Amino acid sequence: MNAPRPAAARFVATQTLLTLDAKHPYAAKSLIDAQDMHRTVMSGFPGWVDDGSRDPRAQMGILSTWTLNLREARLALVVQSQVPGDWSRIPRQALAAKPETLTLDRTFGIGETVGFRTVVNPVYSKPPPPDAPPKTRGVRVAHTRPDHVKKWFIRRLQPLGEPPVAPDGLTRLGADADPDTLGIRMLPRISSPAPHKGLRLTRAEIRGKLTVTDPETFVGVLTSGVGHGRAYGCGMVVVR
Known part of the structure; x- marks a missing residue:
């Protein structure tokens, strides 16, 4: 007989909102090249896994989603992870606002x-x-x-x-x-x-x-x- 499923479960993660200037070359390249967008996301997590480690994104629980506001030329990139990110490698001129980080802890x-x-x-x-x-x-x-x-x-x-x-x-x-x-x-x-x-x-x-x-x-x-x-x-x- 299968064990009963838990009636509640806890979700813990960190999410960061990165608001980028879509006209800046750093953000513009990420918009036209999906692999470059991947590198932008992963740039916030150096040192957490060994170089060459298999599937570092999955190991760190990294997910992302983004939206583009063409009228305001703003790229809103949300990055979720199981470890904290460091966004100091993003050029300051490419940021339209300071990164906003939120710790999620919800049951x-x-x-x-x-x-x-x-x-x-x-x-x-x-x-x-x-x-x-x-x-x-x-x-x-x-x-x-x-x-x-x-x-x-x-x-x-x-x-x-x-x-x-x-x-x-x-x-x-x-x-x-x-x-x-x-x-x-x-x-x-x-x-x-x-x-x-x-x-x-x-x-x-x-x-x-x-x-x-x-x-x-x-x-x-x-x-x-x-x-x-x-x-x-x-x-x-x-x-x-």
Whole structure:
């Protein structure tokens, strides 16, 4: 018999808001090169893991998300982590405001409702053709329509009493939602020039309300993110 799931779980992390001048070359390069944006995020965490260590972003629990205000030429970059960041390496002239850091310490219980926003890379695995060689992997294909993105997200919802892993092996969110209230918006794709010419990510923004059904799983999603593209500003779930 499976052990009962905890009725509450605690989420602890640090978040920093970096407001950058989008016209400054430092920020402008990050906007046009997804790999450069990744370097900007990771520049705040030197020394926490050994050089060459495998997947340092995941080890430090680093997630990020950003929005661009073209009218005001402001890039708002939010970075979340399990260790504190040091943003002294960002050129002072590139900062439109002083970095704002907040320590999050919040306990979530079953039945609690929260507003949320997330930017995701909504992809699915297309099986290889029947005549493909053994062990051939499927190809990741992006959803490019809002209705398909909504279905992608709904599959990850977890009604009360359901397990954290769906029968098909998909990891759920630890929360449920009314599909009719979800807002979906397709965002511009991001990419990276040489040497990362193959990097091209479809993105979609999802907003709405979530009702916590499995606090432990929900906190895991807040900590680790959802979906692919987490190194490039996708997958972070921001709640309020």
